[in-house]
Amino acid sequence: MSTTMDQNTAKKLFEKGGFFILLNVPEGTEFGIDLKSWNTGEKFRGIKMIPPGVHYIFYSSTSHGDVAPRTGLFHYFRPSEIVVKKWDKEKECLSTEEVSDEDIVGLKENIRALDSFLGPYPYDIWEKWKKLTSSISENVLKKLIPLNGEVHSALELEYCTDNNRKDIQQSASKPSTPKHAQKLYNEYEDDLLPNLKPKYGTNLQFSIFPPNYYPVGSSPAEITKHSLDCSYLFEQLLSTYDRPQDILGELEFCYVCFLVGHSLEAFEQWKKILGLFCSCDDAIKKYRQLYNKFLSIIELHVMEIPEEFLADIVSNRNFVYVKLRNLFSFIKECDVDGTLKCKADRLRKNLTEQYSWDFSHLGSDDEDDAPVIVDLESNKT
Template sequence: MDQDTAKKLFNKGGFFILLGVPEGTEFGIDLKSWNTGEKFRGVKMIPPGLHYIFYSAVNNGDTAPRAGLFYYFHSAQVIVKKWNALNECISTDVVSNEEIVGLKDNIKALDNFLGLYPYDIWERWKQLSSHISDNLVKKLIPLNGEVRSALELEGCSNEERKNAHTNDESSTSKRLSRPSYNEFEDDILPELKPKEGTNLRFSVFPVKSYPDGSSPSDITKHSLDSTYLFEQLISSYDVETDILGEMEFCYICFLVGHSFEAFEQWKKIYDNFLSIIELQVKEIPEEFLADIVSNNNFVYVKLRNLFRFIKGCEVDDKLKSKADRLRKNLSDLYQWDFSHLESDDEDDAPVVVEL
């Protein structure tokens, strides 16, 4: 990086200052992490926009579960945090304005103690988080502001657990409050619920996949076609495209934050999306197919990219089976060959299967 570029980034980029963090702590931002050195005091030259800062305490070679925080950095913004040595985490205490101003005024003196934001991952990070707005983050993050890979649980009565299930239909509550497989398990397993303010606040899927007053045939139809359920979910957002933002948010919380709950929500959204795409593509009239092929093969290319992504992901068999079924149906219907999913050339024409 040349000096002029570095100077501009130093003046316009954000700063995350973390005081008192122990040497050897795992610390990261967006898609990269390090183990801190003795001089580490934070990160400088952070591009304006949304970022995810995460860490894991390390003690005698043991690494604690990962925790992270989303921040939306404005130009030249300075965020100051301190390490809580007792709880081995970033402190939630508010740093005084006087201390922040003092650090800002002497920011150049801290230069040698601040790590440079890893610009080699910036473009990838922007693509992964392009639909996540600051308002959406505030809606989805736990009330305590921190995403944790290990869900904090606390004891509760069976009645409290039932109430949690009734009031919160998120994947976390369902997983913790679902009926046990047998009475013996009910007797020996403790009653647990997420600690207040620590669970992710995902959008709630409608309890029913069909409208009120539906006939038996309509119920069957809506059970096969998730369009109604998906439309109900989208209507719960302030902005319809926030459903894409929530998918990205869940993926980041899983990929970087190691959150199983986020992965479960991502799968639910993706599963319904695949069901809708499968039904819609089947309804494309044959005369439109010619237009699809003549217009840079949009549907074929995007679906091939989707299948390639799912093939390379460590997702459960149910989601992969649904994608495989969609791929097979499209091959049977349009004689498209998706077998060469390793190709990255988006200008490839649909490969037609010879009958």
């Protein structure tokens, strides 16, 4: 989509679109919104004609050729809304000082005088951005953003006691799902690490996965069942959201925080949610519409992420490939309508064409997970 538009369209967007005004920002600062970024000029005062909805505004201060880690903030813009921020020259970041109502009113009354100092929203990325954030509601944003309102690519850490550190590790650990039941920290390695925790108010408030993948009091047979099908864990996690579809909002939120905000913590949560979706059988039948939307979202996500990010550094196995192979196998054998199966088949073919991923022989055991066959006859003496 071209950024060139006729005068009538531009006038309507100027009147209905939002404004992000940034005062006193130094020249040369890296500044961006959604999927586009620039280096600010001397006259830069912000962005105009921002479409209503969720947007991600980010920046990096620059000094003598060095660029600071990226910092950003989400905002759900109302039609014609004006958001005003000031730059803190000493801290080289957005000021936490509130802009007075009087100043905001003054800017609103003279908004046309600022027109030449405001860059237009880059409409060539608008359609793509809408697809990437289609499930992020205002409530999802409020739940997930840090208390200080900013997303930092470099996590701010501070000292903590041993007891606090154990609490953090337990809340951040992976659920004890069957093949994923590995501790996040090795005890020996943990002793060598400094006692640090995210600075209060700066960490993303991700949903915490339930600690158990099976109900309390389950029999050995039931535990085995839940180890093969994580639908119980899936429903436990869904119950923590206001609406089931909000889990897709968190998935998209994590993806944007990683893709644009450069947050590795968000990428890890994205992988956990994806992994859970791909480890369920019964849930596919019960939440068909949710899975239908999930497939659309994942197709968009996987096509954007560089393939090297999808591989596990330790095992050199492609995490997303392994998980999606598992999901395609479940859907293939699942008693669901043809729409979901057709969408899964289309995604499988697109990924094969894009990355040459082999999804043949679905349902067969992975070589590393296949049972060991012991020939008892040959061992007899």
